Amino acid sequence: MRLGRPGEETLPRGSFKALAVTVLLSALMFQLLRIVGLRAFSMASETYTSGTHSAAFVTCPNDTVAKELARGIVQRKLAACVNVVPAVTSIYEWQGQIEEDSEVLLMIKTRSSKVAALAEFVRSNHPYEVAEVISLPIDQGNPPYLKWIGDIVPEQ
Incomplete structure (x- = not known):
């Protein structure tokens, strides 16, 4: 019908x-x-060249040292952001002994060209005899976030 x-x-x-x-x-x-x-x-x-930015890692003996270093790093424009990650346990060999310590981890986002200056700042301001400063190039990520890092941290 x-x-x-x-x-x-x-x-x-x-x-x-x-x-x-x-x-x-x-x-x-x-x-x-x-x-x-x-x-x-x-x-x-938004184009990004792999390796332009890096994520760096630094361990600290406590929260006070970690926050002081993080503030100094960001204030000096050595990084756009530093995450302070509390309560990591580090097990390592030092002077022939196996050590275990509670530490605080800094996750630092910066330009790869700033890693050497960042390492120098950490060495000059860190209480450890041998401060950990390692970095890995950022291959990919959220383009607006990567652009933000570049906007905050000037090139050399």
Whole structure:
């Protein structure tokens, strides 16, 4: 059975609901795909050269030393951000003995070109005879975050 006036083209019963659902789903999918596409374009349009930035790690004997070093590092623009991670346990060999200490870890995000200056600052201000300063190049990451690091930390 068809709805409508005699002689008019009409949709079969139930087709209107199906058409309405299809139109609604199409509109929702369009919005979702638009948002995803804009986000992907934004991320793709920001280029990053692998290794431009580094994550450096420094262990400290306590929270006070860790926070003092972290503040000094950020104030001197040697890094954009330093995370202070409490209560790590370090097991290592020192002077022929196996040692176990509770330490605080600094996770430092900086430009790779600043790692040498960062290491020098840590060596000059750290209480350990041999301070740990190691770094790894950042291969990939969130482009806006990596851009932020570059904006905060000037090049050499």
